[in-house]
Amino acid sequence: MAGSTFGTVFKIMTWGESHGKGIGVVVDGCPAGVALCEADIQEYLNRRRPGQNRYTTARMESDEVEILSGVFEGRTTGTPISLLVRNQDQRSRDYGNISELYRPGHADYPYDAKFGFRDYRGGGRSSGRETIGRVAAGAVAGKLLREFRITVRAYVSAIGPVTVDRSRMDFSYLSESPVCMPDAEASARAVAYLEECMRAQDSCGGVVECIAKHVPAGLGEPVFEKLDANLAKAVMSVGAVKAVEIGDGTRVCEYRGSENNDCYVTDETGAPRKATNHSGGILGGISDGSPIFVRASFKPTPSIAQPQSMLGRDGKCHEETIRGRHDPIIVARAAVVVEAMTALTLADHLLLAATSRVENLRRLFPPA
């Protein structure tokens, strides 16, 4: 069935395979009147582009985006925004026996079990290249959110055993770090760790964190369409994510109530605020006005240069090595993907929240 759609009123549909003609997304439901141009989107895409340094795949792609519809005289019109990125490096190549083998840690086997066959070239639809559609759409969502001063920023907080030091985080360093870490010292150690992994023909996992600020209280719908539930879906839908945490996440299971509750205090201006933010900005599934905090744990890149025991379509095990060069970590390029999914979720919930009170609606549609 159709699984490539995300969102209820700010809705996107992505398409495209790794070695097909291109990757794209249609963004439908973006309100009219948002200033938007290709550079706004290109900036996001450049953050996930391959070939930026030796820790990302050598595939050469400029990933240039074309806006095909939905923007007129520099502003969104309220109609679908179609975004297209042509694949360049899609030359015919020797895929060896990959069409006959199920690689460990890859979606090869489940795809064949589901569909009967698959586009095996570079992972087809299950390729990380699929995230281009998410990032392009996330750029549009980000542009919309900034109209409300809402900011969303993701970064890598851990690679293997190396974690950033919260007291030393410096976001101005992000664009310099080859591994998207906002901490120069941790970044250097992570790079050293990666070199070691690569020498061992291995890959490693990591953690992406994302913070959204200035989100108004009241976003999220009770019960199933909770903001945290949709963030969890959004982020878990990114390939290789195996855990999603909100606020203090897994740590809450060891807390006592008296530690975990965010009590209210009066700040210097006399305004009330939460003394702590263990909740990560969401209570009962609805934003509480504090910064929203999401964390995603990524597994190591499954493609490694070591020989592995793979399952064949013939039902037998085969010791084989996956050819080609692959990213030794996923997180560095995935940070912007998590940021995009967070922005898309917030944009959708912002629009939905416009409908929660009759007195608000009367302001928009004053009775004749």
Add this chain to the structure above:
Amino acid sequence: MAGSTFGTVFKIMTWGESHGKGIGVVVDGCPAGVALCEADIQEYLNRRRPGQNRYTTARMESDEVEILSGVFEGRTTGTPISLLVRNQDQRSRDYGNISELYRPGHADYPYDAKFGFRDYRGGGRSSGRETIGRVAAGAVAGKLLREFRITVRAYVSAIGPVTVDRSRMDFSYLSESPVCMPDAEASARAVAYLEECMRAQDSCGGVVECIAKHVPAGLGEPVFEKLDANLAKAVMSVGAVKAVEIGDGTRVCEYRGSENNDCYVTDETGAPRKATNHSGGILGGISDGSPIFVRASFKPTPSIAQPQSMLGRDGKCHEETIRGRHDPIIVARAAVVVEAMTALTLADHLLLAATSRVENLRRLFPPA
């Protein structure tokens, strides 16, 4: 907007407040022909019912379910199954100043920020009592899944610092344990820990794990409707959950690829199988035929008997104590809720997977 619906083709809508007339759910899209009676559902509801022991709230509720529609001559008809549980213990009481205060860790403030006012009696719609609808619907999903031999079972794996010992797990002990732990020794230690929390007028967090077995390979839809993405949403939508993990979850970030990849081996019968199951039964968002493993971290019950600094509707902070008796932990009664949400997600994806291949559809609709 409407947030009380879950699922695409196996779809439910829940309703009801803690101190309203009752709680219910409508299950629409259950295939025709599944044997179903009230006892099937009551069995699940009894597992989450309050008043079972001193670690659950003293509220007296029998939580008896009535099937109002959708079942005829003992079988589902394919039309909506409406399930109703009347609230019994809804007597008028003194809610004190709770209508004017926002309790820490509760949804009080976000609800008011969103809707302008709220049903403050017992948490209203944000009460844990809302989960009755989930559990009743989950019982129907569970009954459907058993037609395919798919089983789903959840249990408590940790309470505060006490964790079950995987080598000692005994599911036959589950119904005996007052805290839903499949390990008598851990259960006893958890009870001792809970007693200590209660003496300290405090509460504590915990972990629920859920295992689904015999799930066929091929469930889940690429990109956004991945099986793990929908499980994450399903489970994160349960009140008090702050983290959802699939398979090895947060641990994957420290793995190397060579450790995390589940290689294939040939079993004693000559059939291939995954040597390990770090993936938790899901690869690329699609079930791979191995057991599916989901873990949820629950925060401590926010209602504690200590005085806390609360925010008032007057914009000022107030030192107040929440009256009434509350569960010192959420996990014991929440295990069946996680099980229900897992079953609902699997049921929906099972139906959706029926549409993935044209040759399968031709078997159902042979060309005239």
Add this chain to the structure above:
Amino acid sequence: MAGSTFGTVFKIMTWGESHGKGIGVVVDGCPAGVALCEADIQEYLNRRRPGQNRYTTARMESDEVEILSGVFEGRTTGTPISLLVRNQDQRSRDYGNISELYRPGHADYPYDAKFGFRDYRGGGRSSGRETIGRVAAGAVAGKLLREFRITVRAYVSAIGPVTVDRSRMDFSYLSESPVCMPDAEASARAVAYLEECMRAQDSCGGVVECIAKHVPAGLGEPVFEKLDANLAKAVMSVGAVKAVEIGDGTRVCEYRGSENNDCYVTDETGAPRKATNHSGGILGGISDGSPIFVRASFKPTPSIAQPQSMLGRDGKCHEETIRGRHDPIIVARAAVVVEAMTALTLADHLLLAATSRVENLRRLFPPA
């Protein structure tokens, strides 16, 4: 799959069979703050209640509604509103061989073909009694719309060959007319025609028209979620409707463009207005501020007292007579159903329209 849900953000789910325990609906997504009580809903239900005169079935039902959730201190809370109508006249009876026969003009055969069996008592889910859920939900939508001065009114414009005279329409007569016609003279002729049909053991068809006034311009979403498209779906989903027309409907195929175009003129106050309203208030699928006009053609009641050739589950034809007394027309009681479906569609589109412009949203969520 789940077919009992209607709407995107103002969403309802109905349930219930003719001879089950009751009929109900859950309304989710109604904004908070709308004054609502059971009398508001009862008033609508009374308009479709059976047993009102000799042209409606003699089944005795008071159709009393109970609000089970979603209303607190007389106002909607923004959470699901569950409405329940218990069936009273559901006594066990002799259904004869109806379980083994497919009645002409009824859903019996398709239901069996689809589901393998069906609740044959009184039509089960395909009974006209299903519309109780629509009407109850429509009452809530109508209450919401009146907050914006939007009114929706349906009436019978034709029964068999008898049509109302537009120059003589008097809505104050509607409640007096036993056939819901706003024209005393036509109503009397329709009654005479009905008597003749009943003497001939026959039934007849008719037309319901519905007018919505004060609908702001801008409701409806381009391409597939057009306002007229959703009205067509809403109204065609009512049992026995075989045609839906907007504005001048089928007559437009004989018009020339110069006749059909609604040119603009300046009214006495200097304000522009459409000189005509052939479009029925909708252009390009979006409301244009003029009254919205919908027309539904209903087939005759398929249950007639004459012997008919029916198909048996045994694959053979059987000459049989349907027992019981049935409405000789559907339209009289269906007018309020069409009104309800129109109101539900408008309510959903009103909420959706709140998200169309970024400058409107900024008014609701001023940047921090």
Add this chain to the structure above:
Amino acid sequence: MAGSTFGTVFKIMTWGESHGKGIGVVVDGCPAGVALCEADIQEYLNRRRPGQNRYTTARMESDEVEILSGVFEGRTTGTPISLLVRNQDQRSRDYGNISELYRPGHADYPYDAKFGFRDYRGGGRSSGRETIGRVAAGAVAGKLLREFRITVRAYVSAIGPVTVDRSRMDFSYLSESPVCMPDAEASARAVAYLEECMRAQDSCGGVVECIAKHVPAGLGEPVFEKLDANLAKAVMSVGAVKAVEIGDGTRVCEYRGSENNDCYVTDETGAPRKATNHSGGILGGISDGSPIFVRASFKPTPSIAQPQSMLGRDGKCHEETIRGRHDPIIVARAAVVVEAMTALTLADHLLLAATSRVENLRRLFPPA
């Protein structure tokens, strides 16, 4: 909000404006294994292409489609199929004062009322050119349906006062008729009528009929997702359609029950069949195995060469003439659009129907 999506499991999203870079559609949820190539789609697009004869606009467009994704080795993979048609004739031109005027019968005013501004070039998103996305997707649906021997065919049955003679219908003539009428004599008279309209600088309306054969019984979901309800939505969503009829449509209001009921008879082979098909193949919203019959009434092209009184953004009326050459009728090129919408609706319901019975599902997923 997002209005450019159609379907539940066979889901499409269309995009594009008349004078933007192109028009496209993404088809998500098509089962894997359907043979598909660009020629399959081009054949449909050619039937709606402009510039085919003097009764269609002179705009020069080859409307060549490119498949960008979702097809591998000649078969659908189950992942999104992205289809792109570049606009060729999009040269910069003088739109005169059209950006400041609301043309009668066009969506200009409602779009501005809704979005605050619009892409006024050639109607932007409200242009008839939007239907390219529908037709391209409909071609994919049609290809899927033929795997089940289901055929869908639409034709023009009336233009202004000229109607086809049912006793003379000859579908082999369809491709020859410049107005898509399956009756040479009516086609000639329609052409003469059109010439007269064009001389009078006017346009005229018409009727499209569509027949779907070999549709299995059991498609459609009770209550709101009825097959006829979704067909009504699908067809009414096509620009310029003002009425949708199923089976005998508006005529049923004058029938008696004894005339309208389709009684069952035994055919020459001993098999039962409906003696008549007044229902148009749908009973209770579910297909009954007979041919499905849909009829759409189209209004005249609103763009006519006569001066008309238009509304200006300045709030004043202006007597103006619309420049350019336009189709004098819509129906000739719209027949394939109605066919596409019918095919899309049937494809979605075919997939949904796979989930209606547990015994069917057990055939697809035999318990382990």
